Amino acid sequence: MDNIRSIAIPPLTDDLVRVLIDAETIQRRVAELAQQINKDYADITEPLILVGVLKGSFIYLADLSRKLTVPHVIDFIAVSSYGKGTVSSGNVRLLMDTRENLEHHHVLIVEDILDSGYTLDYLVRYFKARGTKSVQTTVLLEKPDRHVVPVDLAYVGFTIPDVWVVGYGLDYAEKYRTLPYIAELKPQV
Numbered sequence: 001m002d003n004i005r006s007i008a009i010p011p012l013t014d015d016l017v018r019v020l021i022d023a024e025t026i027q028r029r030v031a032e033l034a035q036q037i038n039k040d041y042a043d044i045t046e047p048l049i050l051v052g053v054l055k056g057s058f059i060y061l062a063d064l065s066r067k068l069t070v071p072h073v074i075d076f077i078a079v080s081s082y083g084k085g086t087v088s089s090g091n092v093r094l095l096m097d098t099r100e101n102l103e104h105h106h107v108l109i110v111e112d113i114l115d116s117g118y119t120l121d122y123l124v125r126y127f128k129a130r131g132t133k134s135v136q137t138t139v140l141l142e143k144p145d146r147h148v149v150p151v152d153l154a155y156v157g158f159t160i161p162d163v164w165v166v167g168y169g170l171d172y173a174e175k176y177r178t179l180p181y182i183a184e185l186k187p188q189v
């Protein structure tokens with residue numbers, strides 16, 4: 001059994017301090033969030049539009065959407081507020097817009113992590129201005145110690161301390177995105 005585990009789960013590299021949230025715990029929580037979303041949107045008449053914020057949300061979006069029983073459509077948007085490193089800025093730029101017409105639809109923004117809040121604050125206002133029926137947000141992770149602008153979060157996976165995390169879609173300079181767990185990056189990396 002130990003043998004199977006060590007083959008299936010990639011070990012920590014020298015850049016990583018520890019596993020913060022293991023794969024099983026993530027899957028359980030994603031299923032709970034999906035269940036809540038299924039309840040809350042049970043009565044919608046148009047499909048719910050899930051807008052994944054590229055790139056970090058792609059694995060969370062894939063897992064969450066496959067557990068949804070409410071009719072839904074997948075879309076993506078890309079914004080940039082960070083360079084390649086980990087320094088935050090309030091300067092959000094739209095890199096790629098959605099493909100769907102969002103007018104008269106309920107929109108659920110799917111984001112990997114809420115840090116300062118600049119990204120989601122920008123996106124919520126952007127989607128509300130496009131004639132949507134409603135705009136809600138879900139984040140897999142949030143760092144309460146880092147909030148600068150308040151954002152209304154409808155579905156939160158986990159609250160985490162102020163450390164840089166990677167895995168399950170999240171990266172450091174494009175590394176570690178496909179780890180099945182969330183791990184803490186060494187501060188000096």
Ligand code: XMP
Pocket residue numbers: 053056081082088111112113114115116117118119120163164165166170171172
């Ligand atoms: P804001 O500050 O706008 O940031 O809420 C949201 C975006 O910042 C990125 N981010 C992280 N990415 N590990 C990552 O891989 C982290 O610990 C982390 N903290 C913030 C992320 O792209 C998110 O969309």
Ligand code: MG
Pocket residue numbers: 053054055056057112113
């Ligand atoms: Mg992101």
